[in-house]
Amino acid sequence: MKRVSAKRATREAKLLLVGIPVFLWTMLPIYYLFLFSISPKETIFAGKLWPDHPTLHNFEVVFGQKHHYLSHFWLHLFNSLVISVAVGVLTLIVATGAAFAISRLKVIGGRTIMNLALFTYFIPAAFLAVPMYKTMGNYGLLNNQWALILAMVTIASPYAIWVLKQASDKLPYELDEAARIDGASPLQLFRLVYLPLMMPSLVAIGTYALLLAWNEYLYAFLLLSNDRQITLSVALGNFLAADDSPWELLMTTGLVYALPPAAIYYAFRRYMVSGLTAGAVKA
Amino acid sequence: MSTLALPESRSALPAGPAKRRLSPWQAWGMIMIAPYVLVFVVFVLYPVGYGLWLARHPQSYVHLFEDPVFARSVVNTLVFLIVGINLKMVVALFLSGFFVQAQAWIKWLSLLFILPWAVPSIPTILSFRFMLNPEWGIINSLIFRFTGEDGPNWLNDPTLALSMAILVHIWKSLPFWTLILLAGRMAIPSELYEAASVDGATGWQKFKFITWPSMQTLYLTSTILSMIWTLGDFNSVYLLTGGGPADLTHVLATLGIRYLRLDQVDLSMAAIVVAMPLVLPLVFFMMRRLSR
Numbered sequence: 001m002k003r004v005s006a007k008r009a010t011r012e013a014k015l016l017l018v019g020i021p022v023f024l025w026t027m028l029p030i031y032y033l034f035l036f037s038i039s040p041k042e043t044i045f046a047g048k049l050w051p052d053h054p055t056l057h058n059f060e061v062v063f064g065q066k067h068h069y070l071s072h073f074w075l076h077l078f079n080s081l082v083i084s085v086a087v088g089v090l091t092l093i094v095a096t097g098a099a100f101a102i103s104r105l106k107v108i109g110g111r112t113i114m115n116l117a118l119f120t121y122f123i124p125a126a127f128l129a130v131p132m133y134k135t136m137g138n139y140g141l142l143n144n145q146w147a148l149i150l151a152m153v154t155i156a157s158p159y160a161i162w163v164l165k166q167a168s169d170k171l172p173y174e175l176d177e178a179a180r181i182d183g184a185s186p187l188q189l190f191r192l193v194y195l196p197l198m199m200p201s202l203v204a205i206g207t208y209a210l211l212l213a214w215n216e217y218l219y220a221f222l223l224l225s226n227d228r229q230i231t232l233s234v235a236l237g238n239f240l241a242a243d244d245s246p247w248e249l250l251m252t253t254g255l256v257y258a259l260p261p262a263a264i265y266y267a268f269r270r271y272m273v274s275g276l277t278a279g280a281v282k283a
Numbered sequence: 284m285s286t287l288a289l290p291e292s293r294s295a296l297p298a299g300p301a302k303r304r305l306s307p308w309q310a311w312g313m314i315m316i317a318p319y320v321l322v323f324v325v326f327v328l329y330p331v332g333y334g335l336w337l338a339r340h341p342q343s344y345v346h347l348f349e350d351p352v353f354a355r356s357v358v359n360t361l362v363f364l365i366v367g368i369n370l371k372m373v374v375a376l377f378l379s380g381f382f383v384q385a386q387a388w389i390k391w392l393s394l395l396f397i398l399p400w401a402v403p404s405i406p407t408i409l410s411f412r413f414m415l416n417p418e419w420g421i422i423n424s425l426i427f428r429f430t431g432e433d434g435p436n437w438l439n440d441p442t443l444a445l446s447m448a449i450l451v452h453i454w455k456s457l458p459f460w461t462l463i464l465l466a467g468r469m470a471i472p473s474e475l476y477e478a479a480s481v482d483g484a485t486g487w488q489k490f491k492f493i494t495w496p497s498m499q500t501l502y503l504t505s506t507i508l509s510m511i512w513t514l515g516d517f518n519s520v521y522l523l524t525g526g527g528p529a530d531l532t533h534v535l536a537t538l539g540i541r542y543l544r545l546d547q548v549d550l551s552m553a554a555i556v557v558a559m560p561l562v563l564p565l566v567f568f569m570m571r572r573l574s575r
Contacts, residue, residue: 018381019392026396029410029454032421036413049421094322097315107312113320118573120327122566124515126536127558130543130551131334132326138333154326157319162573186311215403218517218540236405237522240412247413254406265401266394 033258036251044248058252067249069239072227080214080231080257083145087152088210092202094153095160100190102161103168104176114165121158126218128155133222147223148231152216156209167201168194204271211261232257338552347553352541356533356554359445363534364510367449371457372506378457379464380494400458408522411451412438441531444524448532452519456512460505467501468494504572511565514558 036044037058039051060066065073098117102110132151133142141147171194179189195202214233221234230238236257239250347353382393399407414420415437423434438444475493484492517536520526526533526541533541535558542551 012386015381015384015386015389018378019389022378022381022396023392025454026399026458028421029407029414030398030402032414033406033410036410044419094318097317098319101312101316105308105312105315107309107316110312110316113316113323115570116323116327117319118570119566120323122511122569124511124536124562126515126517126539127555127562128327128330129517130539130548130555131330131337133543134337134548135326135330135333150322150326154322157322161319186308190315217403217405217522222540222543233403233405236409240409240522250409251406251413254409258402258406261403262398262401265397 033251033255036248037255039248041246041248058248059256061249062252062256067246069246070249070253072235073232073253075228076230076232076235077256079145079229080233083149083152083231084210084214086149087156087213088206090149090153091156091160091209092206094157095164095205096195096198096202098157098161099164099168100194103165104171104189104194105186114161117158117161120154121162125155129218129222132219136223141223143224143226143229145224145229148216148220149213151219151223152209152213155219156212160205160209163205164198164201167198171197200271203268207264207268207271211264214261334552334555337549338556340549343549343553344557346547347550347557350550352530352533353538353554355531356535356538359532360514360534360536362445363449363452363516364513367452368506368509368513370449371453372460372502372509374453375457375460375464375505376498376502378461379468380490382461382465383468397458397462399455404455404518405522407455408451408518411447411454412523415447438524439528441528444528445532448520448523451523452513452516455519456509460509463505464498464501467498471497504569507565507568511562511569514562 035049035051038054038056039048040053040055040057043051043053062070062073065071098113101107102114132154136142136147136151139147141150175193175197176189179193184192216231217233217237220231221237224230224234232253236250236254239245239253382389382396414422417423417434417436417439420437422437426432426434435443437447471493476489479489479493515536516534517540520532520534521537521540524532526537530541535554538554539551542548542554
């Protein structure tokens with residue numbers, strides 16, 4: 001009896017030996033971000049682990065746009081939001097239609113298009129960035145938020161189509177047959193049978209595309225440069241490039257920018273994990 | 284199965300109307316797939332074609348191979364892939380064995396552990412940048428407090444700077460791969476482990492004869508996919524080191540932007556074309572895996 005509990009204690013100690021470093025490793029950069037945001041300007045260079053006088057002053061400056069680097073903070077936040085939502089919605093429309101056509105309607109050439117989409121998905125997005133930039137220039141879309149929205153839809157769609165196709169392949173084909181025999185039109189099948197059954201995957205994919213756009217930096221800074229058009233991520237990048245950056249405000253803005261995606265992730269965690277990892281595990 | 288079901292349902296109906304009936308389904312299929320085809324043609328096919336057109340001059344490749352930054356970027360990219368990814372995947376495999384444990388505190392830790400992946404990279408990379416500041420960053424403060432010596436100038440030494448970029452990359456993507464491998468581990472029937480325990484197998488033997496054989500395909504796929512994604516990891520390098528010091532920490536993902544900044548778009552495209560022999564085999568491997 002005693003030996004069993006001793007054994008259990010060593011086992012627990014071994015687990016802690018892994019758990020504590022994992023905790024520190026994960027949390028240190030995030031904690032540092034938080035630490036900066038509640039530290040007064042004078043003490044951030046002191047290398048302390050907790051400020052002597054924690055303050056919310058930095059948030060006041062950021063939310064009040066009281067620094068010239070932050071004069072468009074709310075506009076940039078709004079731009080990020082509008083672009084992310086647009087990307088989420090457009091990706092859903094494009095990908096749901098394509099997945100339905102390929103998986104349920106067995107459209108001619110569907111398999112080829114699925115393969116082309118997969119090919120696009122596997123080409124690293126950073127390699128497509130320069131051609132995309134030149135293309136948007138040719139289309140006259142540079143500095144227009146549509147350029148970023150369309151570029152992000154292009155990047156998000158292939159994976160979205162693939163996940164939705166995998167999910168819709170699992171729906172029983174008898175449903176379609178029954179609908180056809182009852183004389184339903186393809187649109188009725190889509191609206192009344194397909195969409196309701198696919199809801200969990202649609203939530204996962206919408207969230208995926210939305211977060212992808214919110215987090216994007218490379219494409220955003222290539223395609224947008226006008227101070228009234230840029231997203232918060234580009235504003236943060238510009239902020240960093242300046243020599244006299246007020247670092248505590250930069251970190252505070254960064255924290256504000258990081259909170260919505262973290263919150264969305266935790267809120268939709270169940271959908272995200274099952275929806276997005278299912279494919280990878282199957283492979 | 285579904286392709287078999289289709290002719291059956293057709294033969295069940297009278298032949299005449301069935302034929303006419305089938306075409307609206309195809310028509311709707313084409314209408315519904317059209318938006319993606321349009322996106323693909325306008326924003327993938329055209330840019331790729333245009334990029335290849337820009338990269339058509341042999342002279343660009345001569346310039347490219349004469350540029351020492353290009354050679355250095357290729358080496359850095361290979362180091363990033365070979366050292367960074369293997370390290371990351373081995374740690375992820377190890378940690379998946381940790382997070383599979385049933386203790387409540389481990390479940391809570393796993394919720395926190397996912398944070399680096401759930402938050403955008405810019406703020407956390409900025410945080411890393413400040414932590415690594417040689418004068419007042421937390422890392423060197425701690426080094427000074429414990430040893431009395433000044434810590435290194437992390438981002439000013441090319442080797443250290445590249446190592447830090449790899450570390451940032453690992454910090455960001457380790458949770459995702461741990462999660463994937465954890466899902467793989469949970470799919471292994473627990474009876475196998477119970478039977479092995481009864482036979483007196485050690486932990487290492489269980490790993491070698493049960494865990495690894497059932498996970499090696501997933502592990503390989505994950506490694507390849509991670510390589511592809513890492514090739515495109517622009518942020519970890521660009522936001523941490525900016526390619527510096529002296530353009531010595533560029534990787535292929537940041538090189539294109541460097542040439543764009545220098546107004547040498549043809550070199551930028553040529554660099555991407557030259558990288559294709561590295562990328563395409565990985566891409567075709569993944570496509571064969573996923574399109575089965």
